[in-house]
Amino acid sequence: MSQLLNIYYGDMPEAVFNTEVFFKNSYADEWIVDDFSKQMIADVDKSCVLGTGVIDSPVLGKIAPERLSGGVKTLMLIKFMPEMVFNASTCGNNCAKWLLQIAADEDRTVNLRNIMNFGEDPFELKVLNTGQVVHSMRELLPIAIEYV
Amino acid sequence: MRGSFEVLVSSRRLQYRFTIRRNVTVIRGDSATGKTTLIDMIQDYNENGIDSGIAIKCDCKCVTLGSRNWQRDLRELENSIVFLDEGRRYVMSQEFAEIIRHSSNYYVIVTRERLENIPYGVDEIYGIRTSGKYGELKQSYHEFYRLYENIPYGRQGMNPQKIITEDSNSGYQFFIGAFEDRECVSAMGKSNIASLVAGFSEPVMVIADGAAFGPEMERMTEIMKVRKEIYLYLPESFEWLILKSGLISRENLQAVLANPAEFIDSEKFFSWEQFFTEILTESTRGTVYQYNKKKLAPVYLHEVSKAKILLQMKPFLEKIGW
Incomplete structure (x- = not known):
């Protein structure tokens, strides 16, 4: 049975808001070379992981993990620190499919402070503010706009 | 600055x-x-x-x-x-x-x-x-x-019968008079527009002040992706529409409208909408067109005035089939 992405919309004091700083002081080398991370980095940042400390970016050249995009760093925090809740509004819409994929293996809870677009394909996620499970943007939007 | x-x-x-x-x-x-x-x-x-x-x-x-x-x-x-x-x-x-x-x-x-x-x-x-x-x-x-250069419109010519405005001030009063054969609804604040629109199933036209509508744009455009018959008209403000219409004469007005940034002091005006309200109010003081944001002077609904203001909306109105 697939797991669920749980979303809390709006202000959530217990969520880590500044994921940039949190990532810089919390990430582990093995996160970077994990196959799932490599796929996210290739898709979102169009970059190739060369090793634990080096990523090849077509725009920035050889960079350290701290210089990955804010979106990918937040995705990795969500993937590898399931006990915590992070502000996923640091992720653009191009991260939405990865959020769903992370939660496909194991439940995750994220905080959203904007309307992330999860695309046109059917999906399943739970809005914690109301307890409702939704399957499309058409179902999600009337709920989300009440909170953000 | x-x-x-x-x-x-x-x-x-x-x-x-x-x-x-x-x-x-x-x-x-x-x-x-x-x-x-x-x-x-x-x-x-x-x-x-x-x-x-x-x-x-x-x-x-x-x-x-x-x-x-x-x-x-x-x-x-x-x-x-x-x-x-x-x-x-x-x-x-x-x-x-x-x-x-x-x-x-x-x-x-x-x-x-x-x-x-x-x-x-x-x-x-x-x-x-x-x-x-x-x-x-x-x-x-x-x-x-x-990001919102080309707002995604639904099908053209859907002829919406319902109009939503931000508030019940002069703009709302004008559109009630100008579109008296349609239903005009005040959202009582721009932050209510998205919820209101989401609750309607029929085609609807939203008129709001583009100069201050930024906070609402993500919600509105996401709703417009799943509800195709929503039409968004966002002039800088209702006062800007009046100034553009040619009803009011004022020294330097064309230069101001052509390049507002050169005239709007950020320390004095938090949004451009406030600036256009001020110059319209100043320009019409003591004239038949005296402008009051809370209550629209009847002269703005006289046929000639109405036609001149609506002319500014013509490209948009044609697109939606009016």
Whole structure:
């Protein structure tokens, strides 16, 4: 049975808001070379992981993990620190499919402070503010706009 | 501060070129487009000057604002373009909105938050795109693009019978009179428009002040992706429509309307809508067209006046089948 992405919309004091700083002081080398991370980095940042400390970016050249995009760093925090809740509004819409994929293996809870677009394909996620499970943007939007 | 400013930020690998036109600009969009990299480059330049290897060309000072001592830093800054990266929780606060309201600076804010306390314009919400590489150094060239340049309209000619306006002030009173065969509904505040629209199943036209509608745009455009018969008309403001119509004569008016940024002082006007209200009120004082934002003078609904104002909306009205 697939797991669920749980979303809390709006202000959530217990969520880590500044994921940039949190990532810089919390990430582990093995996160970077994990196959799932490599796929996210290739898709979102169009970059190739060369090793634990080096990523090849077509725009920035050889960079350290701290210089990955804010979106990918937040995705990795969500993937590898399931006990915590992070502000996923640091992720653009191009991260939405990865959020769903992370939660496909194991439940995750994220905080959203904007309307992330999860695309046109059917999906399943739970809005914690109301307890409702939704399957499309058409179902999600009337709920989300009440909170953000 | 007034005017628009060309900004060029460059390093060996990267070049950003854009124009800042109003007191508040918001940058959002997909991840990995270079938003944080731009802010980091400006910060490196602020801290290290020429040693940073970064060059900034702009007619006014470009600075970044951090998390610590932000109130003190903001009070000390004047006539600068202040860049803020996401992760600054205070940007959502009323205190931040109050400080920048009376500031001579312009602000460029990277965020996907609504910022409902700040009345920023629909035209000043940008994404960043990479347009290619220049020269032998393979410098990547980044530019801003308006996220809502082409608002996704539904099918043309749907002839909506319902109109939603932001509030019940003069604009609402005008549209009730001008479109008396349609139903006109006040949302009682722009932040209520998205919920109201989501509750309707029939085609609907929304009229709101584009100069301050920025916080609502993400919600509105997402709803418009799943509900195809929503039509959004966003002039700078209702007062701007009247000024554009030619009903009112005033020295320099055409120059003001052609290039508002050159005339609007950010320290005095938090949004352009406030500026247009003030010049309309001033220009009509003691005349038959005396303008009151709360109560529309009947003269604006006389046939000639009405026709001139509606003429400004003609391209849009034709598109929706009116």
